[in-house]
Amino acid sequence: MFNIENFDIKLNTDFIGRVFVYADELASTNTFLMNKNSGYNQSGTVVLAEKQLTGKGRKDRVWYSAPESNLTFSILITKDKFLFSNSSLINFVASLSVAVSIENLFQLKTELKWPNDVLLDGKKSAGILIESISQGNKIERMVIGIGVNVNQNSFQGLFNYPPTSIRNELGRTVEREKFLAEILNNFELLLEKIKHNKTEVLNDWKAKCKMIGERISVIENDLEKFGIFYDIDDDGFLLLQTKDGIEKIHFGDVSLG
Numbered sequence: 190m191f192n193i194e195n196f197d198i199k200l201n202t203d204f205i206g207r208v209f210v211y212a213d214e215l216a217s218t219n220t221f222l223m224n225k226n227s228g229y230n231q232s233g234t235v236v237l238a239e240k241q242l243t244g245k246g247r248k249d250r251v252w253y254s255a256p257e258s259n260l261t262f263s264i265l266i267t268k269d270k271f272l273f274s275n276s277s278l279i280n281f282v283a284s285l286s287v288a289v290s291i292e293n294l295f296q297l298k299t300e301l302k303w304p305n306d307v308l309l310d311g312k313k314s315a316g317i318l319i320e321s322i323s324q325g326n327k328i329e330r331m332v333i334g335i336g337v338n339v340n341q342n343s344f345q346g347l348f349n350y351p352p353t354s355i356r357n358e359l360g361r362t363v364e365r366e367k368f369l370a371e372i373l374n375n376f377e378l379l380l381e382k383i384k385h386n387k388t389e390v391l392n393d394w395k396a397k398c399k400m401i402g403e404r405i406s407v408i409e410n411d412l413e414k415f416g417i418f419y420d421i422d423d424d425g426f427l428l429l430q431t432k433d434g435i436e437k438i439h440f441g442d443v444s445l446g
Contacts, residue, residue: 190257191237192366199370204233205264205377206370214240218263219320219334232267235373255341259354260369264333264376276321276328277425277439280305281394282383283317283333286375288397294371295359301397302350303418303427303443307337312353314338335372339363349444387423395421400443405429409441418443 193211200206208231215221215238222229222236229236240256254261266279287307288299291314300308307315318334338344338354340362355363383390395401398421405418407429419430427438 191239195364196366196370199367201370201374202233202377205380206233206235206373208234210234210236212236212238214238214242216242217334218261219318219332222263222265222332223320223322223330225322225330229265230267232265233377234265235262236265237262237369254336254338258340260335260337260339260365260372262335262369264335264373266331266333268327268329276319276331278383278387278390279319279331279333279380280317281390281425282376282379283319283335284315285390285394285397286372286379287315287317287335287337289375289379290368290371291355293375294368295355295363297355297358299397300399301394302400303398303421304425304440306350308350309353309355309358311350313348313350314353314355314358337368337372339365339368349442391421391423391425400445403445405443406446407438407441407443409438414438415446 191211193209208229210229218236218238218241221227222234238261241254241261284301284305284307288301291297291299297309302308305317306313315335315337319331321328321331323329338352340356341354342356344352379390400418401420403418405416407414414429416429416431419428419435422428422437429436429438
């Protein structure tokens with residue numbers, strides 16, 4: 190059982206997580222917060238579910254998480270709290286906040302995979318799904334869904350990257366309350382930091398991305414492309430070096446190849 194009081198004691202934020210919703214079971218925390226009629230519209234609201242019936246990953250993939258073992262939660266950001274013009278950069282804030290928290294608390298070395306996966310020893314430990322509602326060309330409501338494998342000790346199914354958990358890598362059970370508070374604390378710090386120093390945040394992210402400089406394959410819109418992972422630009426897009434020059438990749442699945 191998640192101890193909300195212990196979590197609240199360790200939370201050190203101005204607005205992220207100050208409205209906190211705990212649920213035994215939801216279809217999806219992202220779906221819940223994307224609904225304006227949910228009754229939760231304050232920016233920074235966090236919804237944590239012990240069990241998700243239809244947890245989602247990128248490209249409508251299923252995200253399965255063992256109940257009461259992991260952290261599956263979503264953060265709501267509304268237009269009054271958008272601190273930068275390019276919403277794609279929130280991917281880097283979210284994934285870096287998870288990676289930094291893992292390293293701070295557990296001294297495990299993390300690796301980041303574009304656009305937003307967190308790896309431990311080459312295995313996937315966390316994923317992020319961002320959804321938004323726009324009016325015209327302006328985002329009105331953004332939901333950042335984060336799933337972290339914390340105390341789950343076994344995984345079933347077929348995976349592009351083998352999964353792992355903090356527990357499996359550390360060899361002991363982890364206190365989820367302190368871990369979630371640490372992630373949210375770092376999320377708010379990085380959200381503010383990227384407003385003033387986008388370059389530093391992106392450089393910190395790139396320092397954890399071992400794929401940069403390697404030959405990769407990218408599947409974008411069902412089309413596979415090959416080249417060298419040249420860099421990430423100031424908007425967070427992948428720059429792929431091919432025989433024809435540098436191509437900007439806005440989204441896609443990346444693997445070494």
